[in-house]
Amino acid sequence: MKTVEQRPPELNLDEIVQKYRTVVGFKVKKSLGTRTPDWEDVVNEVITQVIEKVKKGEFRGESSIGTFIYTITSRRIVDYIRQKTKVLKGIPEPAVLPDPCDDAERRERTRVLADAIKRLKPKFREVLDLYYYQELSRQEVAQRLGISPRRVSERLNYAQKLLRKMIKQ
Amino acid sequence: MKKCKFKDQIDNYLLNRLEGEDKDIFEEHYFNCTSCFQKLEERNELISTIKTRGAWIFRAEPAPERRSLVPTFEKIYSFFTPRQWATVAISAALLLVAVFGILPQFRQSTPQFYLSENEVVRGSFLSLISPVIDVKGVPSFFEWRQLGQDVEYKIYVYNEKLLWTAATKETTIDVPEDIKQLMVAGHKYSWQVRAFSAKGTLIAVSSRVQFQIKETE
Numbered sequence: 001m002k003t004v005e006q007r008p009p010e011l012n013l014d015e016i017v018q019k020y021r022t023v024v025g026f027k028v029k030k031s032l033g034t035r036t037p038d039w040e041d042v043v044n045e046v047i048t049q050v051i052e053k054v055k056k057g058e059f060r061g062e063s064s065i066g067t068f069i070y071t072i073t074s075r076r077i078v079d080y081i082r083q084k085t086k087v088l089k090g091i092p093e094p095a096v097l098p099d100p101c102d103d104a105e106r107r108e109r110t111r112v113l114a115d116a117i118k119r120l121k122p123k124f125r126e127v128l129d130l131y132y133y134q135e136l137s138r139q140e141v142a143q144r145l146g147i148s149p150r151r152v153s154e155r156l157n158y159a160q161k162l163l164r165k166m167i168k169q
Numbered sequence: 170m171k172k173c174k175f176k177d178q179i180d181n182y183l184l185n186r187l188e189g190e191d192k193d194i195f196e197e198h199y200f201n202c203t204s205c206f207q208k209l210e211e212r213n214e215l216i217s218t219i220k221t222r223g224a225w226i227f228r229a230e231p232a233p234e235r236r237s238l239v240p241t242f243e244k245i246y247s248f249f250t251p252r253q254w255a256t257v258a259i260s261a262a263l264l265l266v267a268v269f270g271i272l273p274q275f276r277q278s279t280p281q282f283y284l285s286e287n288e289v290v291r292g293s294f295l296s297l298i299s300p301v302i303d304v305k306g307v308p309s310f311f312e313w314r315q316l317g318q319d320v321e322y323k324i325y326v327y328n329e330k331l332l333w334t335a336a337t338k339e340t341t342i343d344v345p346e347d348i349k350q351l352m353v354a355g356h357k358y359s360w361q362v363r364a365f366s367a368k369g370t371l372i373a374v375s376s377r378v379q380f381q382i383k384e385t386e
Contacts, residue, residue, distance in 0.1 A: 023200055026210065066201035074196075113214065114222040125227065132216050133223040135184055160215065 011054055011065065017047055020069050027070075031077045038080070046076050116166040124159035127152055175205050179212050295364055295375040303381045307352045311360060312341040313375065319367040326360045327377075355384040 025043045130141040142149040199206045298312040326333040333348045364373040
């Protein structure tokens, strides 16, 4: 089986943890929602499991390390959801909690990005509005604006390029 | 750089349009493709921003033009973090308090002269004029600044111990011949003057000034 990454003779656990913590965190947040207060605990549990399994020699290089970690992550998420479902059966859902990673730096980045989007030319702003905010398909956006779906894609890509440039400034 | 075929799936994944096996395959992919994951994070931030601030962003009226002032202000503001700005503000406030509140009090306070361990005199400044630097020969007189009317001055001249003392109402005093005989070239001496009011109250003490009589060649 062709692996995306070549297995090194010895895995550097520190490097693996540093590289994959963000990726694991992304998947966990996407699956459980950022408003779930336990998401960070789940990420830590996944990382701990990865380290333990690698130390025990359970990673044999039959797949890539990325796939190995993805599998552990997916299973842990399923276990967590099952656990929560059992506990919450018959009990009312708790109130929505504030985003635990709603830190000042992220809020600031959001503010800067929102401001940059607002300053885009109308033709770029409207594709972002229709495609991401109103979640129309590319076809529907094209019909609404009277342009081709390919032109919609071009405007989306260019808008994001512009935003990247504006934020860097 | 060859474009990864999964890059086109990013929007569908983030907008929850991918399901089942397609979703699993894409997720497994970004665990293995750094480039796709970076794009994914960037796009996720854009979509999150649009979802949370969309009502404000896509309102009919655009943001007011602030180009002339905002970039400059934002440039200056972004020079420091908010915490650093707070530190600057507190430091500036303390400096102002020190310069205008505390230092003037020191300037205006009267000098203190320690006569002994337990005896301190608060008084006016009494400046000595001559000799205050090294001299070529034995000084024939000592001179100081006048402090006021009806003031009596007492002069004290020391080598290792008190050599001579005298009182006068003038601001100069001649050195007696017998005292001149005691002052030797190459040695260091010091002198001090105290001022007394007409009633005999000590009102000022000068600092003790040192001088050396240079050796003649």
